[in-house]
Amino acid sequence: MLSSKVLKKALNGLVLSILVSALIVTPSILGKSLHWLDAPLQSLEISVNAQTPAGVEEVQNRNTNQAQNTKEETKNSEQGKSGESKGEEQGKLDIFKIVTGALAGLVLFLYGVTRMAEGLEAIAGDRARSLIGKFTTNRYAGVATGTVATTILDSSSVTIIIVIAMVSAGLLSFVQSLGVVLGSNIGTTIGAQIVAFKINEYAPIAMFIGLLLILLGKKERWKQIGSIILGFGLLFFGLDTIENAMEPFKDYQPFLKLMETLGNNTLLGAGVGALFTVLVQSSSATVAVIVTLASQGLISLPAGIALMLGAEVGTCADTLVATFGRDRPALRTGVFHLLFNLVCAAVGILFASQLAGFAQWFTQLLGAGDDVARQIANAQLIFNVLGVTLAIAFLPWIARGLERLIPDTQKQSREAETVKG
Secondary structure, X not given: OHHHHHHHHHHHHHHHHHHHHHHHHHHHHHOOOOXXXXXXXXXXXXXXXXXXXXXXXXXXXXXXXXXXXXXXXXXXXXXXXXXXXXXXXXXXXXXXXXXXXXXXXXXXXXXXXXXXXXXXXXXXXXXXXXXXXXXXXXXXXXHHHHHHHHHHHOOHHHHHHHHHHHHHOOOOOHHHHHHHHHHHHHHOHHHHHHHHOOOHHHHHHHHHHHHHHHHHOOOHXXXXXXXXXXXXXXXXXXXXXXXXXXXXXXXXXXXXXXXXHHHHOHHHHHHHHHHHHHHHOOHHHHHHHHHHHHHOOOOOHHHHHHHHHHHHHHOHHHHXXXXXXXXXXXXXXXXXXXXXXXXXXXXXXXXHHHHHHHHHHHHHHOOOOOOHHHHXXXXXXXXXXXXXXXXXXOHHHHHHHHHHHOXXXXXXXXXXXXXXX
């Protein structure tokens, strides 16, 4: 018991040290140079008027004209060289600064998500379990419950892992869990909608308020609320850091061509999005980064949709891990989540252009115009709502198919017969 506490404190200290390092390193990475230090000193010219003989004056005028011509030639050559050097500088990027800046922002973002999730789970975790247990009487109630629970916990993975644990413990049936899984896919779109509204500039205020509540709060509940607010601020501050770090890519043609390729090849873009989601263990984080880069003009709508579709598949990795060692009903829930997201992503890849057009129309209908960030967030919302709407009618048949695909063990069958008897 003591060793686990020591290990937990050591891990917390490591995470805090990474956070502090990121906060210290980020300004030096992203800070702009002081251009006034580089400004050339202006030369002082002193003219002396003197009376000279006509011949001497003519010679002086000739020398002056030659000097002026020489200065102009030198100036033109220097301007040509400076133009060439600027062109070379624009074609090159400081990859180290960009990568470290983006990593610093990603660390801040993920740490913010972790702090916010811990605070939300401490305050609303039991309520979420109670909510899932009580309001899953039918598939429609399960979808609504999954949507609300995921919005509260700010993570579809956390919701589904809770559902898998409840199914494994016998607190929730396999059929009841399917509606909650569908609802979690809708609830995860709320975060992208919030990010699309570009409230990054208020992140330091949230961080300051959260830190005050953690330091000055006398009750544990206030400290948990402070942790949520601090995590919320760190989340958006991290996104802002990533946005600033990626700004040089605006005029970098290879990167723009890569994004164009991902937009034209939806399957490749989905693969990249799935891989990134597996690495960061959060589809919400992937979509938030996509929306942030789109607000910078770095990602087009087709590329954003392709990456988003991949994120929908990549998020299944941690829920599948949660099924290891569980009973067959819990395993069915995890497999259903994977199959549902795979089928929906495959359909989304086939109809990516139609989804993009519908997202553009819907965004303009809401008055957001040509805001690509809002269009990507709305595309995710439309994609998940349509997928859930189409699947909910077939849940009974899907449940029977999964029960045949993954039958109960002999022990579970005997227990089920005993309960019936």
